[in-house]
Amino acid sequence: xxxxxxxxxxxxxxxxxxxxxxxxxxxxxxxxxxxxxxxxxxxxxxxxxxxxxxxxxxxxxxxxxxxxxxxxxxxxxxxxxxxxxxxxxxxxxxxxxxxxxxxxxxxxxxxxxxxxxxxxxxxxxxxxxxxxxxxxxxxxxxxxxxxxxxxxxxxxxxxxxxxxxxxxxxxxxxxxxxxx
Amino acid sequence: xxxxxxxxxxxxxxxxxxxxxxxxxxxxxxxxxxxxxxxxxxxxxxxxxxxxxxxxxxxxxxxxxxxxxxxxxxxxxxxxxxxxxxxxxxxxxxxxxxxxxxxxxxxxxxxxxxxxxxxxxxxxxxxxxxxxxxxxxxxxxxxxxxxxxxxxxxxxxxxxxxxxxxxxxxxxxxxxxxxx
Ligand SMILES: [Mg+2]
Ligand SMILES: [Mg+2]
Numbered sequence: 001x002x003x004x005x006x007x008x009x010x011x012x013x014x015x016x017x018x019x020x021x022x023x024x025x026x027x028x029x030x031x032x033x034x035x036x037x038x039x040x041x042x043x044x045x046x047x048x049x050x051x052x053x054x055x056x057x058x059x060x061x062x063x064x065x066x067x068x069x070x071x072x073x074x075x076x077x078x079x080x081x082x083x084x085x086x087x088x089x090x091x092x093x094x095x096x097x098x099x100x101x102x103x104x105x106x107x108x109x110x111x112x113x114x115x116x117x118x119x120x121x122x123x124x125x126x127x128x129x130x131x132x133x134x135x136x137x138x139x140x141x142x143x144x145x146x147x148x149x150x151x152x153x154x155x156x157x158x159x160x161x162x163x164x165x166x167x168x169x170x171x172x173x174x175x176x177x178x179x180x
Numbered sequence: 181x182x183x184x185x186x187x188x189x190x191x192x193x194x195x196x197x198x199x200x201x202x203x204x205x206x207x208x209x210x211x212x213x214x215x216x217x218x219x220x221x222x223x224x225x226x227x228x229x230x231x232x233x234x235x236x237x238x239x240x241x242x243x244x245x246x247x248x249x250x251x252x253x254x255x256x257x258x259x260x261x262x263x264x265x266x267x268x269x270x271x272x273x274x275x276x277x278x279x280x281x282x283x284x285x286x287x288x289x290x291x292x293x294x295x296x297x298x299x300x301x302x303x304x305x306x307x308x309x310x311x312x313x314x315x316x317x318x319x320x321x322x323x324x325x326x327x328x329x330x331x332x333x334x335x336x337x338x339x340x341x342x343x344x345x346x347x348x349x350x351x352x353x354x355x356x357x358x359x360x
Pocket of ligand 1: 068081082083
């Protein structure tokens with residue numbers, strides 16, 4: 001029933017839009033301070049017109065070396081990556097970059113609350129997957145394991161993120177259950 | 181003597197270069213994971229040439245709504261802003277934006293280790309100023325207080341950041357003293 005409700009209320013919003021809405025709501029309520037990191041851009045040429053703002057006339061998107069979101073909640077450092085897939089049966093690990101995994105392993109070692117948010121858009125279901133679970137499947141792919149994680153595995157080893165009218169992917173509810 | 185040593189070894193590096201070097205060293209040593217946030221850029225036009233990378237042909241620098249650096253150290257969320265001044269007698273509060281103070285107050289409430297790094301380039305001295313001290317002077321300016329913080333005050337209420345050959349502004353040493 002929760003999934004149905006989520007699917008119905010949330011039609012057409014991207015995962016990023018939903019997470020940004022949740023973060024804005026969390027900040028407005030003084031619940032948590034979590035931001036999307038800006039996309040790193042290599043600025044090559046800037047034009048400085050008189051009397052108006054500098055214009056970047058040549059720039060390139062750089063590969064992010066970390067994850068999409070970080071911040072703080074109840075004293076804990078929060079850091080996560082979000083991925084949406086149209087795949088109905090599995091989440092391909094190729095969606096994650098190796099340097100992102102390296103980053104997640106480093107911050108997990110420092111004591112961060114680290115996770116992956118995966119949305120199966122076909123089902124309009126969003127899952128919270130603890131970094132440790134992700135690391136297990138990630139590492140296994142280099143030892144004869146699969147290059148993807150099955151949907152059923154994610155349902156079993158992850159946590160369905162509840163829909164909330166304002167915090168549209170209410171991932172802090174999962175963190176509350178797991179950490180507090 | 182510490183200041184002299186710092187001045188000598190560090191000539192010509194900007195504060196940002198020094199902090200980036202420190203962060204790289206901390207990450208390489210597995211001591212902490214702290215990054216500079218990318219500069220937020222509003223992308224207006226992108227050209228997609230065949231067979232090569234997308235080129236941003238029109239973009240604008242946006243005002244950052246948070247601070248420059250954040251990350252995690254020994255389980256604590258770290259968040260700070262860095263400012264360099266040529267002024268020899270005081271640090272003008274106009275160097276900080278109001279929304280940055282708002283951000284710092286929100287994360288301080290969540291339990292972050294939050295501070296300002298101020299470099300007086302004339303003296304080649306770098307100070308760690310706890311956010312609470314900054315907030316006190318910031319708020320006071322709206323109640324008849326000064327629009328700047330005197331150099332002597334920063335020396336007294338802040339902490340000289342020691343020079344370290346690889347972590348050129350070794351601010352974790354100050355955090356160790358204050359928090360651990
Ligand atoms: Mg992403
Ligand atoms: Mg700055």
